Structure formats: C-alpha cells, structure tokens
Amino acid sequence: MTAAAVPPPNPDARARAADRLAGLATPAGALGRLGDLGVWVAATQGEVPPRPLDDVRLVIFAGDHGVAQHGVSAYPPAITPAMVRTFVLGKAGVSALATAHGVHVRVLDISVDDDLEGVPADVQAHKVRRGSGAIHVEDALTEAETAQALAAGRAVAREEIEAGAQLLLSGDMGIGNTTPASAMVAAGLGLPAAEVTGRGTGVDDAALQHKTAVVQQALDRAGDRLADPVQTLQAVGSADLAATVGYLLEAAESGVPVLLDGLMSVACALTADRIAPGAAAWFAAGHRSTEPAQSLALDKLGLSPVLDLGLRLGEGSGAVAAVPVLRSAVALLRDVALLADLMPPE
Ligand SMILES: O=C(O)c1ccc[n+]([C@@H]2O[C@H](COP(=O)([O-])O)[C@@H](O)[C@H]2O)c1
Ligand SMILES: Cc1cc2nc[nH]c2cc1C
Numbered sequence: 001m002t003a004a005a006v007p008p009p010n011p012d013a014r015a016r017a018a019d020r021l022a023g024l025a026t027p028a029g030a031l032g033r034l035g036d037l038g039v040w041v042a043a044t045q046g047e048v049p050p051r052p053l054d055d056v057r058l059v060i061f062a063g064d065h066g067v068a069q070h071g072v073s074a075y076p077p078a079i080t081p082a083m084v085r086t087f088v089l090g091k092a093g094v095s096a097l098a099t100a101h102g103v104h105v106r107v108l109d110i111s112v113d114d115d116l117e118g119v120p121a122d123v124q125a126h127k128v129r130r131g132s133g134a135i136h137v138e139d140a141l142t143e144a145e146t147a148q149a150l151a152a153g154r155a156v157a158r159e160e161i162e163a164g165a166q167l168l169l170s171g172d173m174g175i176g177n178t179t180p181a182s183a184m185v186a187a188g189l190g191l192p193a194a195e196v197t198g199r200g201t202g203v204d205d206a207a208l209q210h211k212t213a214v215v216q217q218a219l220d221r222a223g224d225r226l227a228d229p230v231q232t233l234q235a236v237g238s239a240d241l242a243a244t245v246g247y248l249l250e251a252a253e254s255g256v257p258v259l260l261d262g263l264m265s266v267a268c269a270l271t272a273d274r275i276a277p278g279a280a281a282w283f284a285a286g287h288r289s290t291e292p293a294q295s296l297a298l299d300k301l302g303l304s305p306v307l308d309l310g311l312r313l314g315e316g317s318g319a320v321a322a323v324p325v326l327r328s329a330v331a332l333l334r335d336v337a338l339l340a341d342l343m344p345p346e
Contacts, residue, residue, distance in 0.1 A: 001230040005279035006252045009043035017042035017333065020049065020101050035307070037329035039283060044257035045166075047091060047116065049334040053327050055164045057104045058094070058316045060087055060171035063111030063240025064149055066134030067218075068176025072211040074201040075234055077175045081114035081152060084173065087315075088119055094315035096169060101323045103169065105316075111239035114172075126152040130240035136217040146234040146242050153246025161256050167326070168251045169286070170244050171316020172264035175201070178291060179211060181267035183218045183236035185293035187226035188270045189300055193219060196293035198263075200312075229274035237271075244268040245275070252279035260303070261319040262289035262312065270297040273345065281328045284326070287311055289316030 017039040022028065029035070042050040062084050068077045086092045087107040090099070098105045109116055109124045113131035116124060128149045132140040141149065160168060178200035186196045193216035199208055219226065222235035222251050233242040245268045251258045252272065260266050273280040282302040287307040288295060298305060306322040 001228060001275070003249065003276040006276050006282065008281045009040070010046040010276060011043070013046045013048055014039060014043035016048040016052070018156060020333060023340060024332070025339045025342055031332055032328045034325070034332055035075035037284065037306070037326055038333035040256065041326065041330055042333060044255065050330045051166065051336070052330055053167050053323070056102070056167045056169065056323055057106065057160045057165040058098060058138040058169040058171050058320060059160065059245045060094070060105065060107040060173055060239040060316055061110050061247070062107060062154070062178070063175055063238055064113035064131040065176035065180060065238055066138070067136060067179045067214060067249050069102055070134060070136070070214060071207060072179045072200070072203070073176050074203050074207070076177050077113060079175050080173060080319055081112050081116055084109055084112060084116060085119060086157040087173070087344060088123065092315055093313050094317045094320055095322040097317055101320055101321055103320050106160070106323055107173070108243070110152065110243045121239045126156060126243065128152065128243070132180070135183060135236045136214045136221065138290065140180060140238045141234050141242065143234060145239060146230060149239040149242035153243035154250040156243070157247045157250035157254070159174060161254055162253070166254060168247070168256055168258045169241060169261065169316050169319040170258065170265045171261055171269065171319065172240065172244065174240055177241070177264055178239065179215060180236055180238045181264045182234055182291070182293045183215050184241065184267040184271055185297045186215065186219055187222070187232040187236065188229070188274055189296055191296070192216065196296060198291040200291070202205055215272060215332070229271050232271065245271045248272040248283070249276055249279060252276065252282035256282070258283045259286045259319045259322055261293040261316045262314050263294040263320065264314060265316070266294045266297045273301060286322035289318065
C-alpha cells in the first residue's frame, strides 16, 4: 500500500536562499554544511531568510516488542515502562538535552507491555496494544492495528503542528526495538540480516549472532510481503514504529520539516518514503548512530548526518543535540550582512 508522492520543499525559496547564501559576507562555501542546512530550512518554510526555529517539538513513541523476550537485547523489557515514567518526570538523557536546548518533549505509550498506572492519561491516549508480536515467529500487528497505529501517529503530528511546531523530531523508547527497526531497513533495502544487524544496547558477540539469526528468521517468515511498506510494518515492525511512520508522513505531507534521530527514527523515515515517495526531502538527519542499518538507510535516503558522536541512546537524543546546529544555520542566513552591501560598486 502506498500514498501519493510528496511535493518537495519550495524550489523557488530554495533558489533564493542559495543566492542569499552565496551573497553573504563570508567566503564562498565557507559555511559548509551550515549553509546547506540554512537553505534547506528556508525551502521547507518557503521563506528567505528563514524564520528562527522557536517552536521545536519532540515526540517519543514508546512500545515493547515480543522479540525482546528472546535474547536480542542487553536489557530486560521492564526498562521500557520505567523509562516512560522517567520521561514524564523529565529526568531521562533526552530530557536534559531538551531542557538545555528549549525543545518541547511529549512521550506516548503506543504499545508498552504495562498498564503504566498513575502516568497522565494523555500519555496513553493513543495506545494500540500491550506489546507487539515476536516478529520471528508471528506478525507484529494485525492489519487493523497497523492502520490504527499509522493513524495515531498522523493525529499526533497534526496536534503538534496545530500547537505551533516549526520543526518536529521523532524519538523512540523500547527494549528490543532495534530488532524490528533493522528488519524494516533490510526490507526497504533488500539486504540480508547480516548486513543490517547491530549491537543495539550493547549485546556481546554471541548475542549479536543470535540477534542476526532472529532478524533473518523474521525476514524469511515475511517473505514477499516485505515488498510492500505497510505490510512490512505489520509483519516485522511494531505499533510504536508504525505510529512513528504515520507521524513522519503527516509532517512531510503538511510541509513541516523533521529532524531525525537514530536507527528507529531513520528506519521509520525510510518506510515513510517507501509509502509516500519524496517524503525524505522534508527530513534532515540529526546524527549518525552506531547501528549499521541507520547509516545504510541514511545513504539510501540521500541524507548526511549533522553530528557523529558515537551516540546510541535513542529517545530522540541525537536529534535534540543537533537542534542548536540547525538554529545556527538559520541565524547565519538571517543575520549576516551581504558582501554587496559592504562593498558598494565604485
Ligand atoms: O537510536 C539508536 O540508534 C539506538 C541504538 C541502540 C539502542 N537504542 C535504544 O536502546 C533500546 C533498543 O536497544 P535493544 O538492544 O534493546 O534493541 C531502545 O530503547 C533505543 O532507544 C537506540
Ligand atoms: C537505561 C536505558 C535507557 C534508554 N533509553 C533508550 N533506550 C534505553 C535503554 C536503557 C537500558
């Protein structure tokens, strides 16, 4: 199942922003990637110079994965609900970064295998189910749950855009989630498990070998269905990852730029671009994760990460860490004099 192609960011604004960049009181090319990023933001806004990115919003999609009961992670599934509570308290790694950089954080329990009693009701407003299926032996979701999760992610993006988001970030939380995300990348790129599977939270060599076999088993079980991006989500994805795909699709179709995070965010971006070709033009890559599948998917999407810090936390942390760089790019395009104004023709 696919959707209509997504029109690219405004080509006229892109051209005008590139002209402005070329005319700044800096040597040609001296701003490097900061120049390119400023031009991209201007094109997504359709405005030159671009407006400051005052309203930046991260949504963390949380869920559990049946496969996490099968030796693919260095940590137990009980970490997932514990971390959801930590996001609510504002005490997670990403919370510290978001506070430092003025990024609004919202966490959603899409498919955590816990009732999360006592957390604010809005955290569970879009819950699809408790845990997704163990993908090496069963489908992650039913067809109806896949559609429900995609629609939930779309609704969340609409809510954030209506609340004023100028830039959206996607984050993830879920022990075991690098297994379905790796399978989604393998499906999108037509690669075997051995080329995409990484250590996630830090599994040892023996567990990495086992995890690779589990990913391959999931790919083999799904077979031809992997040719279809929505069936990929149903067979080897999960509810939280399907919701993330819906969120990214809605942002791109609404003309709101997105800063991507690590493997889960980028696997969902790849899947969104398979569903609606052209969506990736609305995405920038916040950072390079240590997961091989993330780099492979970024290459396929033509995206080059802003930061490369050896980060593999997830939660949206790499995207939030890149926000000041994007704001710097906007400031340069807005606030630097034009060389022609300094050197009037004689
Ligand atoms: O963002 C990444 O690329 C990334 C890489 C490795 C691990 N993680 C985080 O660690 C958890 C998944 O790792 P694992 O080993 O349980 O599959 C999940 O909560 C992710 O947010 C995230
Ligand atoms: C403590 C912890 C925090 C995390 N944040 C994202 N994934 C995580 C995995 C663990 C184990």
